[in-house]
Amino acid sequence: MTNPTPLRPWASLFRMAVAAGALFALSGCASVFLVDNQVQSYARWADRPTPTGAAPTIPQAPQVFGFDRLPSQQDSRSGAGQDELERLAAIALAKVGWTPAAAGVTAPWTVEVSGGTLRLPRAPWESPYDGYWGGGFGPGFGFPGRDYIVTGTGQIIYAPLFLRMETPYYKREVSVVIRHAASGRVVYETRAAHDGRWNSSNALWSAMLDAALSNFPTPPAGLRQVNIEVPR
Structure with missing residues (x-):
């Protein structure tokens, strides 16, 4: 039997990112947002x-x-x-x-x-020229966007190896x-x-x-x- 082909580092990271995003989404289903x-x-x-000229009172x-x-x-x-x-x-x-x-x-x-x-x-503090790896970390290839997506219900899903989209x-x-x-x-x-x-x-x-x-x-x-x- 041949040995399985080892996963490339980026593939492992991708799977971890997807799993973390799914876990975050599931954990937030029954919560609240502030x-x-x-x-x-x-x-x-x-x-x-007032009709009588008396001092007005706060209406109750x-x-x-x-x-x-x-x-x-x-x-x-x-x-x-x-x-x-x-x-x-x-x-x-x-x-x-x-x-x-x-x-x-x-x-x-x-x-x-x-x-x-x-x-x-984008948010006022975010730059449209963040590095590809997000948050200023890594070499920075000048792609606009971020390494996460915020859903309509406020859930944050991280995908650091995807080309990031503006939110x-x-x-x-x-x-x-x-x-x-x-x-x-x-x-x-x-x-x-x-x-x-x-x-x-x-x-x-x-x-x-x-x-x-x-x-x-x-x-x-x-x-x-x-x-x-x-x-x-």
Whole structure:
């Protein structure tokens, strides 16, 4: 019987990389991913006028509101996306005791919600001219990309011997602005910003809205980080 042909070093490494990637993917199936948000909120309830001239108080739940849209949000091209964003915002606001007013009911508050995404070809700290072996290690043949792939659910699969592909990086932000309906005064404004590899999903936007409404209606001053765990 002839001796088996020994595996070439690159073949062994390839099999190890594939096995490690598969193990990583399987181990992450039942886990969560972290949506880390930079949040800044401004409460101006004291600026709200009262009919009697008495000092205004912070409204306690439950409260009802109506959504208000900017002209750009009423455009037919963005209408469907705005409908979905407002639906998710209504769920987040319900968690703090604020619900949409019934048809025909004049709500004392209006809520304006907006969101945006900036898609980058790679993370800000990544170079398009990393070496072929990844991370600056090895001779570096000038091929663009990286030695891993991030799936849509955030799983990282390493394949250091493949020609690496660019993985998009996203910067996202949501904002919620609450106005006193009778006067039009802004009484609450909050924003949440998050960046990372995750593809757009309702779970991601919901986590950002929950973060934006953390500590509502009396948020701390200054920029703060709010982490939300989302099941994969």
